[in-house]
Amino acid sequence: MCDMIDSQSAEKISRMKKLRRTLSESFGRIALKKEDSSFDEICVTKMSTRNCQGMDSVIKPLDTIPEDKKVRVQRTQSSFDPFEKPTNQVKRVHSENNACINFKTSSAGKESPKVRRHSSPSSPTSPKFGKADSYEKLEKLGEGSYATVYKGKSKVNGKLVALKVIRLQEEEGTPFTAIREASLLKGLKHANIVLLHDIIHTKETLTLVFEYVHTDLCQYMDKHPGGLHPENVKLFLFQLLRGLSYIHQRYILHRDLKPQNLLISDTGELKLADFGLARAKSVPSHTYSNEVVTLWYRPPDVLLGSTEYSTCLDMWGVGCIFVEMIQGVAAFPGMKDIQDQLERIFLVLGTPNEDTWPGVHSLPHFKPERFTQYGPKNLRQAWNKLSCVNHAEDLASKLLQCFPKNRLSAQAALSHEYFSDLPPRLWELTDMSSIFTVPNVRLQPETGESMRAFGKNNSYGKGVSNSKH
Numbered sequence: 001m002c003d004m005i006d007s008q009s010a011e012k013i014s015r016m017k018k019l020r021r022t023l024s025e026s027f028g029r030i031a032l033k034k035e036d037s038s039f040d041e042i043c044v045t046k047m048s049t050r051n052c053q054g055m056d057s058v059i060k061p062l063d064t065i066p067e068d069k070k071v072r073v074q075r076t077q078s079s080f081d082p083f084e085k086p087t088n089q090v091k092r093v094h095s096e097n098n099a100c101i102n103f104k105t106s107s108a109g110k111e112s113p114k115v116r117r118h119s120s121p122s123s124p125t126s127p128k129f130g131k132a133d134s135y136e137k138l139e140k141l142g143e144g145s146y147a148t149v150y151k152g153k154s155k156v157n158g159k160l161v162a163l164k165v166i167r168l169q170e171e172e173g174t175p176f177t178a179i180r181e182a183s184l185l186k187g188l189k190h191a192n193i194v195l196l197h198d199i200i201h202t203k204e205t206l207t208l209v210f211e212y213v214h215t216d217l218c219q220y221m222d223k224h225p226g227g228l229h230p231e232n233v234k235l236f237l238f239q240l241l242r243g244l245s246y247i248h249q250r251y252i253l254h255r256d257l258k259p260q261n262l263l264i265s266d267t268g269e270l271k272l273a274d275f276g277l278a279r280a281k282s283v284p285s286h287t288y289s290n291e292v293v294t295l296w297y298r299p300p301d302v303l304l305g306s307t308e309y310s311t312c313l314d315m316w317g318v319g320c321i322f323v324e325m326i327q328g329v330a331a332f333p334g335m336k337d338i339q340d341q342l343e344r345i346f347l348v349l350g351t352p353n354e355d356t357w358p359g360v361h362s363l364p365h366f367k368p369e370r371f372t373q374y375g376p377k378n379l380r381q382a383w384n385k386l387s388c389v390n391h392a393e394d395l396a397s398k399l400l401q402c403f404p405k406n407r408l409s410a411q412a413a414l415s416h417e418y419f420s421d422l423p424p425r426l427w428e429l430t431d432m433s434s435i436f437t438v439p440n441v442r443l444q445p446e447t448g449e450s451m452r453a454f455g456k457n458n459s460y461g462k463g464v465s466n467s468k469h
């Protein structure tokens with residue numbers, strides 16, 4: 001009897017040893033092994049006493065692994081229990097660069113095969129967003145009081161960019177205008193607003209990386225003096241209003257509209273730029289600095305000291321730019337000071353009073369005795385070319401209103417009769433769609449004598465046959 005028990009015990013121990021050996025040889029273990037400081041290498045090791053030493057310090061429960069380090073593991077389906085048969089194949093997808101890596105487990109006793117490494121943007125030697133050395137400066141485009149703008153090239157994707165390099169003063173920190181511009185532009189995605197690609201911050205500079213647009217409306221008008229082709233004016237104005245409507249609906253004011261801040265691409269796409277003075281308007285209204293808009297495009301309410309304004313501030317600038325594109329000269333080119341600027345405005349629109357502008361006497365800088373009393377005039381008397389384009393004078397008069405609340409909004413201006421001959425599809429475009437994706441919408445050749453060739457009764461697209469080339 002004892003011999004039988006001993007025999008059974010020996011057989012049971014033998015079976016346990018055989019099972020332990022089978023498990024040791026068959027069970028595969030997966031881990032992320034740190035080979036160097038640049039990236040993690042995936043490796044597969046057998047769970048044997050010589051290979052698994054210290055491995056517990058590497059493997060962590062899944063819920064303790066950071067999200068950016070987690071990997072997805074897919075195993076081939078099998079009808080056998082995984083503890084009875086080794087997994088034949090493992091397919092792993094790295095979460096950072098989505099590079100698929102396939103490999104088979106090696107046979108027992110052999111070293112784990114090295115995984116083929118794929119080139120990735122996350123490689124230390126590859127250009128990265130947010131790094132200064134990822135952009136090459138090609139030429140200086142301009143310089144301002146606190147920033148210099150360069151034409152550059154991205155080493156990340158090879159595209160041209162505009163680098164706005166803002167100098168930082170150790171005692172002053174980052175200029176608030178730069179912070180404001182960056183924070184606002186990060187949230188604005190529209191075909192008619194310049195796109196902010198990247199932000200680079202170092203101890204000495206803050207660099208804003210924008211899409212590169214080769215010219216602006218000021219340079220475009222200088223190149224084509226005497227007024228632009230009326231159909232081009234219409235397309236530029238439509239795009240300007242489209243961009244403004246987008247930001248105004250988000251309670252953002254640009255506050256510095258002028259031709260220099262309206263970029264023009266080689267296809268004719270207009271983009272709002274330079275949001276350094278832009279500001280998100282909260283509700284209820286707060287007061288703002290009255291030193292905001294370049295003098296020629298600054299509305300009379302701000303010139304008179306008002307600090308309570310809304311989107312109507314930008315709409316005055318739209319009216320000035322509209323007139324300048326058609327006439328070929330600035331609408332109100334003040335040469336001396338604020339007093340001179342106001343005189344030029346009142347000469348055309350009339351000197352305001354409480355009847356025409358309720359509350360004007362309460363503005364800080366309004367002194368009736370300081371201004372000559374003028375009556376209002378038809379705009380065509382000041383800018384004769386407005387009479388050559390259907391509905392242009394009416395639209396300009398509704399934008400250039402001294403009383404701020406009388407100015408047309410951007411959304412309302414888009415529905416004005418002036419635009420009635422444009423293709424209806426333009427009002428159906430998504431925010432990121434260019435107007436030039438609509439068939440037959442394109443810029444016309446500038447002639448320098450566009451108004452003379454453009455008949456008053458011409459409809460959209462018919463002026464090309466009469467223009468000089």
